[in-house]
Amino acid sequence: MPTFPERVFSGVQPTGSLHLGNYLGAIKRFVALQETHDCIYCVVDLHAITVQQSPVELRSNIREVTAAFIAAGIDPKKHIVFNQSQVAEHAELAWVFNCVARMGWLNRMTQFKDKAGKNSENVSVGLFAYPTLMAADILVYRATHVPVGEDQKQHLELSRDVAQKFNNDFAESIASNGFGEAFFPLPEPLIQGPATRVMSLRDGSKKMSKSDVSDYSRLNLSDDRDAIAQKIRKAKTDPEPLPSEVAGLAGRLEADNLVGIFAALTGESRADVLKRFGGQNFSAFKSALADAAVAGLEPVGSEMKRLLADPGHLEAVLNDGADRARVLAAKTMGSVKDILGFVR
Numbered sequence: 001m002p003t004f005p006e007r008v009f010s011g012v013q014p015t016g017s018l019h020l021g022n023y024l025g026a027i028k029r030f031v032a033l034q035e036t037h038d039c040i041y042c043v044v045d046l047h048a049i050t051v052q053q054s055p056v057e058l059r060s061n062i063r064e065v066t067a068a069f070i071a072a073g074i075d076p077k078k079h080i081v082f083n084q085s086q087v088a089e090h091a092e093l094a095w096v097f098n099c100v101a102r103m104g105w106l107n108r109m110t111q112f113k114d115k116a117g118k119n120s121e122n123v124s125v126g127l128f129a130y131p132t133l134m135a136a137d138i139l140v141y142r143a144t145h146v147p148v149g150e151d152q153k154q155h156l157e158l159s160r161d162v163a164q165k166f167n168n169d170f171a172e173s174i175a176s177n178g179f180g181e182a183f184f185p186l187p188e189p190l191i192q193g194p195a196t197r198v199m200s201l202r203d204g205s206k207k208m209s210k211s212d213v214s215d216y217s218r219l220n221l222s223d224d225r226d227a228i229a230q231k232i233r234k235a236k237t238d239p240e241p242l243p244s245e246v247a248g249l250a251g252r253l254e255a256d257n258l259v260g261i262f263a264a265l266t267g268e269s270r271a272d273v274l275k276r277f278g279g280q281n282f283s284a285f286k287s288a289l290a291d292a293a294v295a296g297l298e299p300v301g302s303e304m305k306r307l308l309a310d311p312g313h314l315e316a317v318l319n320d321g322a323d324r325a326r327v328l329a330a331k332t333m334g335s336v337k338d339i340l341g342f343v344r
């Protein structure tokens with residue numbers, strides 16, 4: 001396999017208010033990667049419509065994710081921030097990948113099975129094909145590294161399978177068009193950090209989610225300091241004091257989650273956090289956690305509010321990002337057409 005220049009791509013769905021899980025699991029890591037890589041960050045509205053969306057809410061959610069990217073510290077001038085539907089090549093390459101991916105591969109996707117449940121005859125074809133669009137998002141930029149949560153690992157594997165099969169099926173044409181041994185890189189997931197999986201504050205076995213009925217289960221980026229402090233005070237714990245070592249968190253889902261959140265917010269390891277708080281009850285720990293959460297989230301939330309007050313500026317950022325993304329995507333798509341034998 002030849003080596004490809006390193007490039008980061010990731011996407012966030014504009015499907016509801018953003019919470020701590022999105023921030024620690026995705027956005028905060030996107031910010032860090034800017035130091036070492038060329039990065040492309042996308043608001044994936046084409047993925048959002050795999051389930052029905054209210055147009056009014058969708059538009060406002062697209063602005064909210066864009067504002068969150070910028071408020072968290074992504075620099076849309078040095079890197080690229082844009083909205084998926086503004087670059088038609090994503091959908092175009094996804095069609096090609098629908099013809100590369102096999103039914104059996106998509107049938108194995110656990111996220112589809114979870115989302116479709118017993119209703120699989122009635123969900124959209126788009127929901128089934130979701131992973132091929134995701135592969136197109138990444139590969140239309142020939143991106144090599146993809147920061148995602150644990151739950152997207154299987155989709156990343158599918159992206160690799162699609163890239164590999166395309167490279168194999170069209171090996172001769174890839175070589176004769178001057179692209180050597182492989183046209184697409186096999187993109188690697190970047191899954192790491194203490195809190196890639198942030199769980200509900202009310203139930204340590206469930207992911208923190210925008211769709212949980214209890215707002216006390218999550219910290220929203222839009223929460224003010226009082227709301228943050230109160231939600232942490234009410235967060236579920238257990239009657240034991242905190243352990244002094246990481247091994248002592250085993251089986252204590254809520255304690256494990258809160259320690260993980262603390263570590264991710266402050267940049268410490270779980271072990272360091274427990275050195276400090278081990279043997280104590282939860283109350284001192286919770287008040288330190290509330291301070292860390294306010295310090296981490298509140299500046300992002302208030303900067304988001306400021307940005308959201310000027311939708312014209314956010315749209316200008318997205319338009320500029322789309323113009324620059326389109327140049328890269330069009331180049332890949334042109335090559336794909338040559339490789340496939342299309343006339344252009």
Ligand code: TRP
Pocket residue numbers: 009010011012013044047133134137138146147148152155
């Ligand atoms: N499926 C991802 C999620 O729900 C969002 C996404 C769409 C994505 N396209 C992507 C993530 C490409 C990484 C790369 O979190």
